[in-house]
């Protein structure tokens with residue numbers, strides 16, 4: 301069966317609402333696209349039983365003339381670090397094998413309340429630690445444009461799934477770039493909301509001070525609609541913030557005329573692949589032509605962001621991963637005789653290399669002798685960065701740069717050198733540390749591989765960012 305492209309999400313839901321499309325057929329289409337393209341290793345598990353049942357219920361309700369929601373019958377795929385019913389939740393880690401969710405993630409609950417249907421769980425770097433999905437304890441996802449290359453990470457399975465037409469949208473998490481980077485490497489749209497805009501209740505925590513939930517889609521309008529359904533305060537996540545009163549749906553086109561866009565100087569220099577630079581320069585020229593006012597902006601602390609992230613993130617990871625003791629969730633080592641032995645062996649056998657590396661770095665930077673030298677100093681620089689971003693947004697409406705310095709790299713190319721892998725995140729981590737919203741949209745190709753353009757907005761200016769991103773998407777064609 302050929303894999304069909306999906307209509308815009310709003311059109312699919314309208315079709316289901318008026319009875320011209322059947323939710324059951326949409327679920328079948330998604331599952332067939334998943335089954336037929338398993339070679340890409342994008343999906344860890346499908347949830348056919350629950351999905352078909354939900355689809356049948358929706359079709360019955362439509363037949364009775366009932367309201368079925370704004371996302372009625374729209375299939376979607378969740379990264380496997382979301383608690384979802386109908387399959388295990390593993391975060392692609394061996395230590396969570398066999399774990400089933402006791403409750404639903406709030407984001408999933410909200411989407412399902414509007415009629416969306418989760419059909420599968422997508423692959424990721426275990427616990428979302430990584431930039432390529434090669435840290436998954438199960439398998440490496442392949443890039444839809446070239447199966448010898450990575451799809452980016454850590455939400456690589458979600459991005460690949462969308463570009464392989466397995467579903468109209470997928471969910472990811474972005475702690476240091478994990479939605480935007482795979483979007484950039486696969487040609488998808490990846491949206492990281494302002495920190496706190498979407499509840500993290502029911503998400504396997506990575507680094508709690510930067511973790512956010514967001515959509516991967518083919519268009520900005522689809523991303524905005526999904527965000528609109530998920531956004532807002534949640535009593536189960538005390539870090540959540542109020543949603544914009546106007547919501548996030550893009551029903552009116554905006555243009556870039558008169559908008560002030562700051563090109564981040566630090567992102568356009570050393571280390572940027574020439575082919576990526578060409579595409580970004582071309583996008584800038586087109587934005588200028590369309591009437592945007594483009595200026596250069598320099599943020600001197602920006603080059604320190606990656607180092608700050610790789611101190612703070614492991615510190616939080618080491619704390620968040622301490623709950624996996626082999627007793628409460630998933631995997632338990634079989635041969636242990638005492639509780640202590642069981643904890644030690646379960647963690648030694650259950651965690652992969654990258655999780656262990658982060659636990660070691662994290663506990664080191666938090667240890668009493670080194671706390672001031674590393675953790676505290678990193679927090680100080682983080683504050684500086686937050687201030688520099690705030691100052692930049694006094695001068696410009698949006699910041700612009702590439703999402704990644706390179707196009708998708710070859711599978712295996714960076715696995716032996718963790719530092720090289722960490723450098724992939726050099727253009728994404730800063731907005732996680734500051735909490736600003738950011739998006740990656742496709743901006744042409746270099747050597748046949750997608751290039752991502754990153755736009756960053758002021759705190760809580762998610763709607764405005766989505767508007768300018770949609771306008772830019774139109775200009776770039």
Ligand code: GLN
Pocket residue numbers: 428429430431453454473474475476477478479506613725
């Ligand atoms: N690649 C980054 C890391 O490995 C970001 C991960 C993420 O955003 N989940 O930490």
